[in-house]
Amino acid sequence: xxxxxxxxxxxxxxxxxxxxxxxxxxxxxxxxxxxxxxxxxxxxxxxxxxxxxxxxxxxxxxxxxxxxxxxxxxxxxxxxxxxxxxxxxxxxxxxxxxxxxxxxxxxxxxxxxxxxxxxxxxxxxxxxxxxxxxxxxxxxxxxxxxxxxxxxxxxxxxxxxxxxxxxxxxxxxxxxxxxxxxxxxxxxxxxxxxxxxxxxxxxxxxxxxxxxxxxxxxxxxxxxxxxxxxxxxxxxxxxxxxxxxxxxxxxxxxxxxxxxxxxxxxxxxxxxxxxxxxxxxxxxxxxxxxxxxxxxxxxxxxxxxxxxxxxxxxxxxxxxxxxxxxxxxxxxxxxxxxxxxxxxxx
Amino acid sequence: xxxxxxxxxxxxxxxxxxxxxxxxxxxxxxxxxxxxxxxxxxxxxxxxxxxxxxxxxxxxxxxxxxxxxxxxxxxxxxxxxxxxxxxxxxxxxxxxxxxxxxxxxxxxxxxxxxxxxxxxxxxxxxxxxxxxxxxxxxxxxxxxxxxxxxxxxxxxxxxxxxxxxxxxxxxxxxxxxxxxxxxxxxxxxxxxxxxxxxxxxxxxxxxxxxxxxxxxxxxxxxxxxxxxxxxxxxxxxxxxxxxxxxxxxxxxxxxxxxxxxxxxxxxxxxxxxxxxxxxxxxxxxxxxxxxxxxxxxxxxxxxxxxxxxxxxxxxxxxxxxxxxxxxxxxxxxxxxxxxxxxxxxx
Numbered sequence: 001x002x003x004x005x006x007x008x009x010x011x012x013x014x015x016x017x018x019x020x021x022x023x024x025x026x027x028x029x030x031x032x033x034x035x036x037x038x039x040x041x042x043x044x045x046x047x048x049x050x051x052x053x054x055x056x057x058x059x060x061x062x063x064x065x066x067x068x069x070x071x072x073x074x075x076x077x078x079x080x081x082x083x084x085x086x087x088x089x090x091x092x093x094x095x096x097x098x099x100x101x102x103x104x105x106x107x108x109x110x111x112x113x114x115x116x117x118x119x120x121x122x123x124x125x126x127x128x129x130x131x132x133x134x135x136x137x138x139x140x141x142x143x144x145x146x147x148x149x150x151x152x153x154x155x156x157x158x159x160x161x162x163x164x165x166x167x168x169x170x171x172x173x174x175x176x177x178x179x180x181x182x183x184x185x186x187x188x189x190x191x192x193x194x195x196x197x198x199x200x201x202x203x204x205x206x207x208x209x210x211x212x213x214x215x216x217x218x219x220x221x222x223x224x225x226x227x228x229x230x231x232x233x234x235x236x237x238x239x240x241x242x243x244x245x246x247x248x249x250x251x252x253x254x255x256x257x258x259x260x261x262x263x264x265x266x267x268x269x270x271x272x273x274x275x276x277x278x279x280x281x282x283x284x285x286x287x288x289x290x291x292x293x294x295x296x297x298x299x300x301x302x303x304x305x306x307x308x309x310x311x312x313x314x315x316x317x318x319x320x321x322x323x324x325x326x327x328x329x330x331x332x333x334x335x336x337x338x339x340x341x342x343x344x345x346x
Numbered sequence: 347x348x349x350x351x352x353x354x355x356x357x358x359x360x361x362x363x364x365x366x367x368x369x370x371x372x373x374x375x376x377x378x379x380x381x382x383x384x385x386x387x388x389x390x391x392x393x394x395x396x397x398x399x400x401x402x403x404x405x406x407x408x409x410x411x412x413x414x415x416x417x418x419x420x421x422x423x424x425x426x427x428x429x430x431x432x433x434x435x436x437x438x439x440x441x442x443x444x445x446x447x448x449x450x451x452x453x454x455x456x457x458x459x460x461x462x463x464x465x466x467x468x469x470x471x472x473x474x475x476x477x478x479x480x481x482x483x484x485x486x487x488x489x490x491x492x493x494x495x496x497x498x499x500x501x502x503x504x505x506x507x508x509x510x511x512x513x514x515x516x517x518x519x520x521x522x523x524x525x526x527x528x529x530x531x532x533x534x535x536x537x538x539x540x541x542x543x544x545x546x547x548x549x550x551x552x553x554x555x556x557x558x559x560x561x562x563x564x565x566x567x568x569x570x571x572x573x574x575x576x577x578x579x580x581x582x583x584x585x586x587x588x589x590x591x592x593x594x595x596x597x598x599x600x601x602x603x604x605x606x607x608x609x610x611x612x613x614x615x616x617x618x619x620x621x622x623x624x625x626x627x628x629x630x631x632x633x634x635x636x637x638x639x640x641x642x643x644x645x646x647x648x649x650x651x652x653x654x655x656x657x658x659x660x661x662x663x664x665x666x667x668x669x670x671x672x673x674x675x676x677x678x679x680x681x682x683x684x685x686x687x688x689x690x691x692x
Binding site: 013017018020021022023024026027031037039041042043044045046048050051052053054056057060090091093094095096097107111112114115118119124125126127128129130131132133134135137139141143145147 | 359363364366367368369370372373377382383385387388389390391392394396397398399400402403406436437439440441442443453457458460461464465470471472473474475476477478479480481483485487489491493
């Protein structure tokens with residue numbers, strides 16, 4: 001068994017694909033150690049933040065089908081990576097492949113979603129590339145700046161730090177569950193909030209940060225792996241978005257399934273040293289924002305969560321790999337989660 | 347008739363799509379006025395150059411099918427835009443959607459093409475986004491820096507400036523003609539040379555520059571439109587790549603068809619004031635590079651080329667729009683070019 005087999009599935013695959021590529025001496029971050037790429041600008045104290053993300057799998061699987069939602073998410077997924085490194089937004093480049101026969105009304109809704117998200121994120125459109133083809137493909141590249149050159153990465157958490165989320169969690173999971181498993185039901189409303197202003201504040205207080213784009217448990221697993229720590233989380237009911245709790249109860253699923261991913265709600269998960277918590281909270285209130293304290297960083301590698309007053313262990317790695325291990329089949333995936341629920345899990 | 351109908355087809359469409367998007371006060375260039383987006387960095391004299399380009403249409407149409415070529419071109423098309431603004435390369439982000447069933451050997455050839463082009467361009471891989479889906483999709487976002495903040499754009503040519511190409515032209519057309527019209531013949535070898543070092547030199551001498559990614563005649567048409575000038579080009583035989591001349595003769599096509607696009611050879615087309623030509627040539631020799639002087643900027647809007655000692659007018663706009671006007675059908679497109687050849691054309 002070589003070392004790569006101990007990596008999460010998708011990290012191992014990406015490492016193999018990127019293995020032969022040369023790296024830049026200007027780059028501050030190692031691969032996978034921050035949500036956006038961090039490039040020191042020669043002759044300037046600033047660090048450039050760059051990220052690129054397409055939502056092709058979400059379109060192809062049918063998870064996103066509403067054109068306005070596709071437009072909004074094309075921008076939001078990239079903005080979320082800038083937020084997680086605490087960058088100020090500079091702008092965005094769009095990569096669009098539009099079907100030649102796309103109805104005018106859908107095209108307008110798509111562009112409307114892009115436009116509204118850009119405006120909500122403070123990301124002007126700098127340019128892009130528009131192609132025409134058989135299938136809709138949407139992606140973007142977002143650019144941000146960290147003027148003082150001190151970015152926030154996924155590394156830096158230590159035992160005792162308080163764990164925060166920028167908002168309630170589980171809505172991404174509830175939305176995906178409804179879309180993929182209950183095609184006749186109305187999914188919960190899903191339009192993630194841009195967290196760029198919050199990210200810039202978080203950067204001045206947090207020891208590490210990552211967004212929940214792949215689901216909160218994946219995020220916890222990655223932060224645990226990179227920092228060699230665990231997490232002791234508070235009551236599940238207080239962590240979950242009310243719509244996620246309702247969705248779980250209606251479907252008779254254990255509520256923690258809504259955090260299991262692989263589709264998240266694009267909130268920020270971050271850690272703040274205990275002595276800085278009061279000052280951080282005060283500044284957050286100044287933004288009209290109430291970050292949610294959800295737990296504490298523990299020294300061990302294990303993560304636990306409080307369910308009905310009982311602390312139960314979450315095997316974050318097994319949960320994170322479950323979708324890939326199920327070959328992407330949603331029913332097989334649920335069966336795996338039930339297996340983890342019956343075992344040492346909550 | 348409104349003003350938009352006087353724009354080239356693809357410019358008019360892109361203007362309509364981008365019309366509702368907000369712009370950045372930091373952006374130096376207007377839309378379509380430079381090959382890469384130019385962003386002034388706050389607190390620094392530098393200008394950032396950003397570009398993003400996918401090669402989905404080339405893959406979907408079958409123009410590019412060799413995986414190594416697809417990898418090479420994914421990087422090269424983006425590097426070429428950095429070259430055309432005279433930026434120093436910083437790095438590149440890759441956007442890949444890989445078919446889950448892609449044979450290992452093809453995946454390795456694809457990544458090999460990316461790796462070799464990055465190395466040839468001096469563009470380290472900063473990061474990217476890898477998805478898995480039904481069809482191969484490749485794109486990238488390249489980043490460059492203009493340390494003194496003086497970028498090269500498509501605007502600035504004046505009558506009397508000398509017109510240069512970074513290399514012989516028409517190979518992109520010859521390759522596309524062979525691939526799309528002669529499926530049983532071997533296409534000419536096609537692996538465009540990165541022009542980043544040349545672009546940085548050109549920036550110090552040229553009044554305007556644009557790459558020939560969409561074919562040389564499209565480039566001339568765009569530079570003519572943006573600068574309100576025309577071009578008097580020298581002998582066609584001296585402008586064309588030998589393989590393009592051979593391809594035209596073998597297929598009994600007028601040789602200028604090889605410049606008609608819409609697939610070009612990714613050379614730089616630029617204009618240098620006459621008094622600066624000697625110094626420019628001397629510095630180019632220092633790079634081991636021999637730029638090709640192909641004509642002179644004229645005051646009028648018309649472009650002409652010398653064919654067998656006779657100056658003949660090229661209707662660059664009609665040639666540029668011919669592929670779109672033919673609905674992308676290659677035989678109808680050739681028929682249109684023959685129509686332009688019989689008329690006032692060469």
